[in-house]
Amino acid sequence: MVFARYLTPAAECGGLGLQCLGVGWQQVTRVRFDGRVIDCYGLMTIVRGAGWFVWGDLPRQRVPVRAPAVFVVFPGVYHAYQPDPGGWAERWVLFDGPSAHTHERLGTLNRDAPVMELQAPLVGMESLFDSLFEAADSSSPHRDVATSSLVHRLLAELLTIKVAAEDGAQIVRYFDEQATGSLSIAEHARQLGMDASALRREMFRATGATPKEYILRARLSLAQRLLLTTDRSVAEIARYVGFSDAAYFTRLFSRRVGQTPREFRKSGRPCGREG
Missing domain, CATH: 1.10.10.60 (Homeodomain-like)
Structure with a gap:
């Protein structure tokens, strides 16, 4: 099963700080992904299953990914990922904007350590993704604003999870x-x-x-x-x-x-x- 929506936000929405460019989910059992470079950020959450992720310049290290986990892809940076034969369930969002750079400075998005395995299920993030799927699939004239707000909330939730995992709380x-x-x-x-x-x-x-x-x-x-x-x-x-x-x-x-x-x-x- 696959759900995917791609958005082209209005230029005026650039002032919101983050723009949602695409969102989706899928249950992947077998996929061949040779890698790519994109011009925006991507946040991938693995809610079930396991696989691997590689990124950056050569030589590249293959990092295992086991749910519940999150990994981030960065604009202009090579990345590739693939589930194990048992498959995985992923939810993803593509976004960009000046606030993404702020989240890099805060450590929410870390180019040196883009994979984060978690100790508890991604309940809060899954709920936000559900709202994001609904907003992106809506015919509302304010869809760009609604999806932007939800991407902000997703990154805030991720930052909170990371701080708690590092005993920052x-x-x-x-x-x-x-x-x-x-x-x-x-x-x-x-x-x-x-x-x-x-x-x-x-x-x-x-x-x-x-x-x-x-x-x-x-x-x-x-x-x-x-x-x-x-x-x-x-x-x-x-x-x-x-x-x-x-x-x-x-x-x-x-x-x-x-x-x-x-x-x-x-x-x-x-x-x-x-x-």
Whole structure:
């Protein structure tokens, strides 16, 4: 059984960041695939079965693929793949756009390690693929927008799965809990059993930010919530989220959020008094 739809998105949809160019699924029992180079990205999920995948310049290494697994093909890069004699079931999507390059920087799409074998079934991704198949097969005039949104969600789900598989979620939880504390980055690293360099590397892989930047964003996010949900003064909120100097907090908040804390409170909450 085979399902395949190819799309030619409107030029205006380039601003969405990702464009879905094709999507499909098939149960493959035997196929000869001599390899190819395409001019877009491809995300292939193997939900049942096993086989192999090769990519890149010579000499090429054949990498085994066993479900549940995902592999990515990149524009301009040679690739080939084939199921074992027992076959496999695959779901695939072709896409392109500037957001794909962002996902390369974040590690969602890794040219050096395009194959990812998973520890659990691809339930979330399968559900998103089902929605993508439906959207691509629809006669809706907004099909390009709907399919673009679903490709964004597929890549976000893949990134979440990768972070969880690499224990990145544990680091994120730790910093969410410790963001308002006074420990240095080196001290945080010791708490997590690694050196500062390894922490920066793992934190970027998990969040796309350095530990210092993640802490700063977490503090400002908490400050915004407190400004809108409490009557604490700006100085009290500054101290609560980890800033001993309220004036510095106000300058930083203004630069990052675009409003002073008092302006943010006034514009974001329709009633209540200022702190």
